[in-house]
Amino acid sequence: MSLNPAQRAAALYTDGPLLVLAGAGSGKTRVITEKIAHLIEKCHLAPAKIAAITFTNKAAREMRERAGKLLKGNAADELLVCTFHALGLKFLQIEHAAVGLKRGFSIFDADDTQAIYKDLLPKGIKNDQLYAIANLVSRAKNEGLTPEQAAAAALGARESEAAELYAKYQKRLAAFNAVDFDDLIRLPLALLDSDEKICAAWRERLRYLLVDEYQDTNTAQYRLLKLLAGPRGAFTAVGDDDQSIYAWRGANPGNLDELARDYPQLKVIKLEQNYRCTRRILRAANAVIANNPHAHLKKLWSDLGEGAPIRVLECRDDEHEAERVAGEIAHLAEKHKARWHEFAILYRGNFQSRPLEKALRLARVPYHLTGGTAFLERAEVKDLLAYLRLMVNPEDDAAFLRIVNMPRRDIGATTLEKLGELAQSRGLSLLRAAASDAILKQLAPRPAAALVGFGELIHELTQTARRLSAADLVDALIRRTRYAEYLAEQVKDQAARARRLENLNELAGWFRAMQREGSSAGDLAAQLALLTHADRADPGNAARLMTLHSAKGLEFRFVYLIGVEEGTLPHEGSIEEGRLDEERRLMYVGITRAKEHLTLSFAARKRRFGEILTNDPSRFLSEMPRDDLHWSGRDVEQDQQHARELASSHLAKLAALLAK
DNA sequence: CCTACAGCGTTTTTT
DNA sequence: ACGCTGTAGG
Numbered sequence: 001m002s003l004n005p006a007q008r009a010a011a012l013y014t015d016g017p018l019l020v021l022a023g024a025g026s027g028k029t030r031v032i033t034e035k036i037a038h039l040i041e042k043c044h045l046a047p048a049k050i051a052a053i054t055f056t057n058k059a060a061r062e063m064r065e066r067a068g069k070l071l072k073g074n075a076a077d078e079l080l081v082c083t084f085h086a087l088g089l090k091f092l093q094i095e096h097a098a099v100g101l102k103r104g105f106s107i108f109d110a111d112d113t114q115a116i117y118k119d120l121l122p123k124g125i126k127n128d129q130l131y132a133i134a135n136l137v138s139r140a141k142n143e144g145l146t147p148e149q150a151a152a153a154a155l156g157a158r159e160s161e162a163a164e165l166y167a168k169y170q171k172r173l174a175a176f177n178a179v180d181f182d183d184l185i186r187l188p189l190a191l192l193d194s195d196e197k198i199c200a201a202w203r204e205r206l207r208y209l210l211v212d213e214y215q216d217t218n219t220a221q222y223r224l225l226k227l228l229a230g231p232r233g234a235f236t237a238v239g240d241d242d243q244s245i246y247a248w249r250g251a252n253p254g255n256l257d258e259l260a261r262d263y264p265q266l267k268v269i270k271l272e273q274n275y276r277c278t279r280r281i282l283r284a285a286n287a288v289i290a291n292n293p294h295a296h297l298k299k300l301w302s303d304l305g306e307g308a309p310i311r312v313l314e315c316r317d318d319e320h321e322a323e324r325v326a327g328e329i330a331h332l333a334e335k336h337k338a339r340w341h342e343f344a345i346l347y348r349g350n351f352q353s354r355p356l357e358k359a360l361r362l363a364r365v366p367y368h369l370t371g372g373t374a375f376l377e378r379a380e381v382k383d384l385l386a387y388l389r390l391m392v393n394p395e396d397d398a399a400f401l402r403i404v405n406m407p408r409r410d411i412g413a414t415t416l417e418k419l420g421e422l423a424q425s426r427g428l429s430l431l432r433a434a435a436s437d438a439i440l441k442q443l444a445p446r447p448a449a450a451l452v453g454f455g456e457l458i459h460e461l462t463q464t465a466r467r468l469s470a471a472d473l474v475d476a477l478i479r480r481t482r483y484a485e486y487l488a489e490q491v492k493d494q495a496a497r498a499r500r501l502e503n504l505n506e507l508a509g510w511f512r513a514m515q516r517e518g519s520s521a522g523d524l525a526a527q528l529a530l531l532t533h534a535d536r537a538d539p540g541n542a543a544r545l546m547t548l549h550s551a552k553g554l555e556f557r558f559v560y561l562i563g564v565e566e567g568t569l570p571h572e573g574s575i576e577e578g579r580l581d582e583e584r585r586l587m588y589v590g591i592t593r594a595k596e597h598l599t600l601s602f603a604a605r606k607r608r609f610g611e612i613l614t615n616d617p618s619r620f621l622s623e624m625p626r627d628d629l630h631w632s633g634r635d636v637e638q639d640q641q642h643a644r645e646l647a648s649s650h651l652a653k654l655a656a657l658l659a660k
Numbered sequence: 661c662c663t664a665c666a667g668c669g670t671t672t673t674t675t
Numbered sequence: 676a677c678g679c680t681g682t683a684g685g
Contacts, residue, residue, distance in 0.1 A: 056675075085675055110674090127669080181675060216675095249674065351671045371674090412661065530675075549673045571672055586673080609670070609676075 003027075003034060010236070010269045011035040014043060017233030017263040019214075019256070021240060023300040024285070024592035025276025025555065028238045029063060032210050035236060036079065037070040039208055047071070047078040051206045051228075054083055055213040057530065059553055063212075080206070084221050085530050088184030093523075095198065099187045104392035104522050106178040107529040111382075112398040113180050116172050120165060136162035137169060141182035142250035144189050144220035176429070177395035184530075185220045192227040203230045213553070214239030216251045222258065233263045241296055242289050245549060245586050247579075257295060274300045274592075276555050278307025281598050284624045285591040291623050292581050309630040312621065313601035318355050318563070321603045325560050326359035328599070329543060332558065333365075340366050343543040344556040346590050348569045352562065353545050360543065368539035370546045380487065380500045381507050385525055387477055391462045392522030395429040404430075404454055407486030411454065415447040431455060457481075470524045471511040478504055548586045551593050559594035561587075565602045565615035587620045 003011060007027055010020045011034040022028035032052060039045045052067075054060045060081045068076035080087070089107070096103060108116075117134050118125070136159065140150040147167035154160040173179060179187065192199045209229050211217065214237040217225070229235040237259060244253040252258075260266050274282055282302045315321035329343050345356055350371050360367045383406055386399040393399070405411045416430075422442065423433035434451040443451070461480065465473050478484060487500055511524055544556070548569075563569055569590075570583035591598060602617050621629070 083675065184675090245673075246675090248672080349672050410661080547673060568672095573672070582673095607676090 003030070004273055006269055006271050006273070007031050007034075010271070011038055013236075013267060013269070014039065014208075016265045016267060017229070017259070018236045019259055019266055019268045020236060020238040020271060021268065021296055021298060022238050022271040023240055023274060023298055024243065024589070025274040026271035026300070027273075027275055028212070028271065029066065031271070032212060032236070032238060033063065033066045033070055035210065036067050040071065040075060045207055047075045048080070049205065049207040050210070051080040051082075051087065051208070052210040053087060053212065053225075054081065055216060055553070057083060057086070059212065060086075083530065084217070084224070085181060085184045086527070088188050088224075089526060089530060091188040091202075092179065092184065093526075095188070095191060098195065098198065099191055100174060101179065101187075102177050102393075102395070104177075106176065106389045106393045106396040106399065107184070107526055108173065108176070108178045108180045108398060109382075109529060112178070113169075115398060115401075116169055117165075120168050120172070133162055133165060137166045138182055139250055140166055141180075141186050142218040142220050144186055144223050146190065175395065176397050177393050178398070182220075185218075185224055189220055189224045189227065192224070199227060202228060207234060209235040211235065211237045212239075213243075215241050215244040215253050215256060216246045217255050218250045219252050219255070222252070222255045226262065233265070240298075241294070242292070242298070242585055243552060243589055245552065245582060245589060247582055270296075270298055272298055272300055274302040275304070276595050277302055277592060278304050278596060280307045280310060280628050281591060281594050284310055284598070284628055285588055287625050288584060288591065288620055288623045289588045292584055308597055310624070310628050311599045312564075312617075312629050312631045313599060314617075314631060314633045315601055315603045317605045317607075318352070318603045319359070321562055321601050322355035322359035323362075325356065325562060325599075325601060326363040326365055329360075329365050329558070329560075330363045332597075338557060340541050340543045341539075342557040343560070344551065344554070344558070344593065345543065345545050345560045345562060346548050346551050346593065347545075347562050348548060348571055348586070350547060352568075356545060356562070366542040367545055368542040370544070370550050378500070378503050380483070380503055384474060384477055384483070384504065384507060385528065387458075387461065387481070388473075388522060388525040390431060390458055391465060392520070392525070394431045394458075397423075397430045400430040404451075407482055409450045409454060411447060411450045415443060415451065418442060419451065431458065465520075469511075470520070471508050474504075474508040474511055548590045552589050555593055555595055557595050558597045558599075559590070560599045560601065561590045562601045563603065564600045564618040564621060565606075566618055567613075567615055569618050569620070584620065587618075 004027075007030065010018065010031045020028065020031060022031070036050055036052065039050055040047055052060075052063055054063055060083060064076055064079060064081045067079060067081070080090075082090070092099065092101065092105070096105060114130070114134065117130055121130060121133070140153075140163065145153060147163060147170055150166050151160065151163035154163045173183070192202065206228055209225060211225060216239075225235060225237075239256060241253055241256055244251065247253060260268075277285070279302050282300055286300060313321065313324055315324060325345060329340075332338065333340060333343070345367075347353065353369055353371075357367070357369070383403055386396075386402040389396045389399040390403065401416070404416070419430060419433055422428075422436075422438065423430050426433065426436075426438075428436065435455040457480070461477065464476055464480075468476060483504070484501060510528065544554075548561075561569075564587075566572075567575075569587060570580055574580065574583045600621065602621075603615060605612055605614050607613070
């Protein structure tokens with residue numbers, strides 16, 4: 001292995017807790033994988049006793065893969081490499097009884113939880129109000145507080161109200177035998193905190209922890225880490241305060257300092273050599289980030305040569321911007337003999353991808369988009385997953401409501417209302433109530449029969465599930481529910497229908513890929529709930545379009561960072577709330593994704609909700625060294641070229657018409 | 661229970 | 676500018 005001195009020190013240090021401050025592109029994944037190899041081969045730790053916690057499932061997969069190349073035999077398969085949330089899920093699947101959950105509990109996504117809040121809060125509440133209060137509850141959970149603790153800690157009426165809501169919300173979740181994302185951290189934390197025996201057992205089970213992207217952990221996650229690592233501090237945390245971009249989601253970058261306070265013996269190692277970017281790109285990144293206050297000073301350097309100038313494309317509007325970027329990629333791919341997947345277009349918000357997609361199609365550049373309405377948020381995918389959820393968890397009312405009339409079974413609102421009342425008065429779940437004799441007497445024969453039929457269907461599917469693999473079960477599910485026929489009826493547009501059917505096939509494909517021996521359909525559905533759009537299979541040779549948040553941890557030979565405007569990057573909401581530091585870090589993350597060629601662009605005008613806005617270039621542009629930027633205004637030559645192409649294509653169409 | 665239309669919110673980032 | 680949700684009428 002050829003690690004530099006700092007990397008080697010980080011990989012070999014096992015005497016106590018270690019914090020690695022790893023700048024962008026400084027080889028932190030290598031350090032982590034080398035360290036895993038060291039722990040196994042030199043410290044003789046069993047692979048199963050090492051846990052590496054990553055930020056995304058995709059990062060986990062890559063880490064396992066890279067560790068696999070370093071390790072002998074199949075040792076990498078036994079490593080526990082996953083996200084904090086997946087670790088929490090694994091924990092709860094084992095310890096579910098101790099926190100009051102039954103086997104097969106459901107994981108509620110944002111939609112499901114929002115439905116609970118909607119039900120709990122006054123009718124007609126505005127969405128942003130709902131979001132605000134749900135956020136307060138989530139905050140409390142991310143701090144690791146119980147409802148009682150939240151009530152005690154509440155400052156002011158708003159927080160008291162939220163704490164009260166938190167208690168009701170948890171009761172509702174418990175009734176559904178369900179947890180939300182935050183519970184996947186909070187419940188294990190609470191259990192380890194209160195039960196010494198279980199805590200000791202888990203410390204024995206996990207002897208060493210490595211945490212990646214440590215700057216993005218929240219308070220609850222850090223406390224979980226502390227409990228698992230124990231007073232000895234058998235862990236390595238790797239992070240970069242300059243890449244903390246999730247504070248809005250409850251991440252607490254202060255955890256970096258907390259570490260030194262909680263573990264006085266903490267050793268800190270800085271990785272400052274960058275192996276990714278040219279010096280010019282790094283200089284620009286350093287210059288921008290220097291405008292932020294710093295607790296840990298870091299000076300990233302590179303010996304990869306000066307490199308090409310950073311270009312700034314000044315564009316008329318967002319369409320013009322998209323056309324120029326697409327045109328350049330088409331042109332440069334040929335000139336540099338580059339492959340499409342070496343290009344990335346990064347932006348602040350998902351909505352910015354629209355004009356790009358159009359322009360890329362026109363320029364015949366294959367592209368792949370991560371994010372937006374994610375695969376797993378597609379209605380048809382969620383429907384099928386809801387079937388699985390209800391099969392393993394009969395208490396899951398959210399799943400019940402989602403699919404009871406999907407495909408159509410003529411079970412309407414009135415029927416469901418009556419069913420709901422009955423279920424509530426008897427303390428039954430909707431599915432169980434639908435199977436009770438009492439309900440049948442209170443309903444008209446037709447809806448009663450429909451409900452019974454639905455209950456029998458779920459029962460029958462549960463039986464079927466016992467003898468089929470998860471992937472086959474998905475196929476059986478589609479057939480038995482006549483879902484494809486339902487889609488054919490529901491969706492008139494041919495292309496849209498084909499897309500939706502394709503999504504269902506992809507779901508079956510995922511199950512096939514995820515299947516390991518012994519995992520039930522329910523287990524897989526639970527794991528699927530934790531996947532995100534970033535985790536989809538490698539899209540192959542295509543230009544990548546994604547948000548700056550999704551781009552963290554990735555690198556590309558050519559990077560286009562678009563929409564570098566005041567109001568977009570930094571985003572206007574963040575300007576108003578004075579959260580410029582995080583926006584600047586976002587800019588820093590974007591710049592440091594580029595290995596060789598970095599192009600920034602902005603549009604002077606943009607239309608939003610119909611009206612046209614004018615934009616100034618981002619303040620971050622003026623924070624970069626002037627000499628390293630190569631400004632290129634409206635590209636007259638390209639415009640002319642474009643006009644010529646347009647004219648000739650019109651001519652061609654005319655000629656074709658005439659020929660007929 | 662279904663269809664048609666009006667009106668509203670949308671665009672910050674996601675495990 | 677558009678798509679979704681809720682409502683009114685068949």
